Amino acid sequence: MKIILSFNDPYTPHAATVMASAIANTNEKLSFAVLHASLSDENQRVLTEFFCDKVESLTFHKIEPSLVSQVSGIKAAPHLLHVETYLRLFAAVILEDDVVVHIDCDTVIVGDVTRILDEWNSSKAVCACNEYDARYKEVMRPYLKRVHRGWSTWDEVEHDAYQKQKALGMAGDFHYFNAGVMVMNLKKWRETDLSAAVLSFINEQPFLKAADQDALNAVLDGDFGVLHPKWNSHVLKCGMFTNYSDKQLEQGHRDPVIVHFxxxxxxWDYLSTHPYKSQYWKYRCLTPWHERKYKDKNLKNILKKYVTTPVTRVVSKLLGRKYTYQLKHFLR
Ligand SMILES: [Mn+2]
Incomplete structure (x- = not known):
């Protein structure tokens, strides 16, 4: 199985963690292809030396500036502004493989990743996990309102989804996937010229909050294969606004294979309290970048982690969200 990753020099330790965690949890020898715009020779050398006897193959593909320039105009949320986020769009053009699995580099793999191909739908260009499905109302979730009171109301979520669907010009029932983990049928991508269609969408509509994920969703317009939530377990909306069954969601949260941060x-931030933070560090320690050092560890963040955030959480629980915002301002 071939996994594709896209990253730059600062993200190299995290990509190495993805690789180390994937390798540690499977008996199959994996192949990796790195799509990059500017990865240094030194990082390529360190990765090659470290992983060469642990993988089937590890190849580096520098995307030409003429291609990179086609996606460098995207205006997205600040954390998605790195051009590496979009290089997966060129996989069908750069690689000769028929099927690859794209995995974001802000993930850790805690199970056998090769099993993802047991459930992919070969008739779809993309198989991915649902993030929103208008048919979520078909699944009764009595706990939905209670769980979401602390984060956002039902109306807000519906409103956001409506706005997004309208902005992307998608017809029918809104059906949206998270592009952090995708089984990409590159043969199909080539047949349907999907890369070109997504690039032209980006060109016409460069203001995309979720970057190429929005563009891919807009172009495919719900025509994707749905993977079990354990393949891309993340906290955003918790999968509750999808038509996954409660059992699937429960499995996705309790027994994930790929955890997406x-x-x-x-x-790797000091402030993170993610339940899988220790798993990330467990596998990071197996890479050449094993030193545990937080760049954001300072007095302000220590106070934030141990005083401000817990106090805010308690107040929010006791008094509701109305006062949380004012308290946050006061404590700042
Ligand atoms: Mn991600």
Whole structure:
């Protein structure tokens, strides 16, 4: 199985963690292809030396500046502004493989990743995990309102989804996937010229909050294969606004294979309190970048982690969200 990763020099330790964690949890020898715009020779050398006897193959593919320039105009959320986020769009053009698995580099793999191909739908260009499906109302979730009171109301979520669907010009029932983990049928991508279609969408509509994920969703317009939530377990919306069954969601949360650290705070940040932070460090320690050092560890963040955040959480629980915002301002 071939996994594709895209990253730059600062992200190299995290990509190495993805690789180390994938390798540690399978008996199959994996192949990796790295799509990059500017990865240094030194990092390529360190990765090659370290992983050469642990993988079937490890290849580096520098994407030409003429291609990179086609995606460098995207205006997205700040944490998605690195051009590496979009290089997966060129996989069908650069690689000769028929099927690859794209995995974001802000993930850790805690199970056998090769099993993802047991359930992919070969008739679809993309198989991925649901993030929103208008048919979520078909699944009764009595706990939904209670769980979401602390984060966002039902109306807000519906409103966001409506706005997004409208902005992307998608027809029918809104059906949206997370592009952090994708089984990409590159043969199909080539047949349907999907890369070109997504690039032209980006060209016409460069203001995309979720970057190429938005563009891919807009172009495919719900025509993707749905993977079990354990393949891309993340906290965003918790999968509750999808038509996954409660049992699937429960499995996805309790027994994931790929944990995706979505959002701005990552497990390599001091402030992260993610339940899989220790798993990230467990595998990071198996890479050449094993030193555990937090760049954001300072007095302000120590106070934030142990005083401000817990106090805010308690107040939010006791008084509701209305006062949390004011308290946050006061404590700042
Ligand atoms: Mn990600």
């Amino acid at each position: 979505t959002g701005c705070i990552k497990p």
